[in-house]
Amino acid sequence: MGVSDKRFPRHVAIILDGNGRWAQQRGRERTYGHQVGAANVKNIVRAAGHMGIRCLTIYAFSTENWKRPAFEVNFLMHLFKNYLIGQLRELIADNVQVHIIGDTMELPSSLQEEIKVCEKDTANNDGLILNVAINYGGRMELVNAVRDISQKVAEGRMEADSVTEETITNHLYPSASSDVDLLIRTGGESRISNFLLWQVSYSELYFTPVLWPDFSSEELEKAVFWFTGRDRRFGGLTEASR
Numbered sequence: 001m002g003v004s005d006k007r008f009p010r011h012v013a014i015i016l017d018g019n020g021r022w023a024q025q026r027g028r029e030r031t032y033g034h035q036v037g038a039a040n041v042k043n044i045v046r047a048a049g050h051m052g053i054r055c056l057t058i059y060a061f062s063t064e065n066w067k068r069p070a071f072e073v074n075f076l077m078h079l080f081k082n083y084l085i086g087q088l089r090e091l092i093a094d095n096v097q098v099h100i101i102g103d104t105m106e107l108p109s110s111l112q113e114e115i116k117v118c119e120k121d122t123a124n125n126d127g128l129i130l131n132v133a134i135n136y137g138g139r140m141e142l143v144n145a146v147r148d149i150s151q152k153v154a155e156g157r158m159e160a161d162s163v164t165e166e167t168i169t170n171h172l173y174p175s176a177s178s179d180v181d182l183l184i185r186t187g188g189e190s191r192i193s194n195f196l197l198w199q200v201s202y203s204e205l206y207f208t209p210v211l212w213p214d215f216s217s218e219e220l221e222k223a224v225f226w227f228t229g230r231d232r233r234f235g236g237l238t239e240a241s242r
Contacts, residue, residue: 017187018211095127102136138197
């Protein structure tokens with residue numbers, strides 16, 4: 001794109017929204033939309049890698065999504081497992097390092113096993129870092145961080161006065177703990193839905209009406225191009241804003 005490194009997003013996060021509506025608009029079941037949406041993940045992961053994005057975090061299943069009908073939840077669990085199995089070879093070939101963030105202990109055991117295999121087999125890849133948030137909630141991530149820090153303070157391994165923002169960051173999921181530069185939400189909604197609450201403090205927020213199955217590599221480029229034109233001040237002033 002001919003954009004300087006300072007203006008290019010290193011960490012991009014995407015809330016994948018609109019699968020169900022996309023299917024319903026075509027007279028199909030919501031599960032069909034999830035299938036097409038999962039196939040699109042492959043396209044966007046590859047596009048992000050080619051663009052030079054360092055880290056991509058996608059919101060696949062939140063802690064609140066368990067409230068959906070049981071058949072849809074079960075379908076999604078099978079879909080996640082089949083995605084990891086089906087895409088592992090390509091992820092390795094594309095030099096993608098995969099991490100699953102969220103409470104994986106609540107997931108089906110067969111999915112947990114595939115997660116372990118995928119993370120292990122891609123651990124030495126040094127290209128794009130792909131974080132897939134499954135059974136993830138931003139508030140719970142912060143609660144867990146506070147619990148870990150409190151435990152260390154109680155055991156005398158850390159002084160309470162020494163706790164800083166960096167301390168909290170260091171107790172989040174390591175692969176997704178860096179600040180998010182650009183948060184994209186597809187599907188037309190304008191909220192962050194409990195996603196990476198700590199990491200998006202200074203993110204640029206890009207909301208698009210495009211439903212996730214239709215979110216192409218061109219749409220990703222459009223979002224990144226929009227980001228490069230933003231005047232990011234982080235609470236201060238830049239030359240452009242003086």
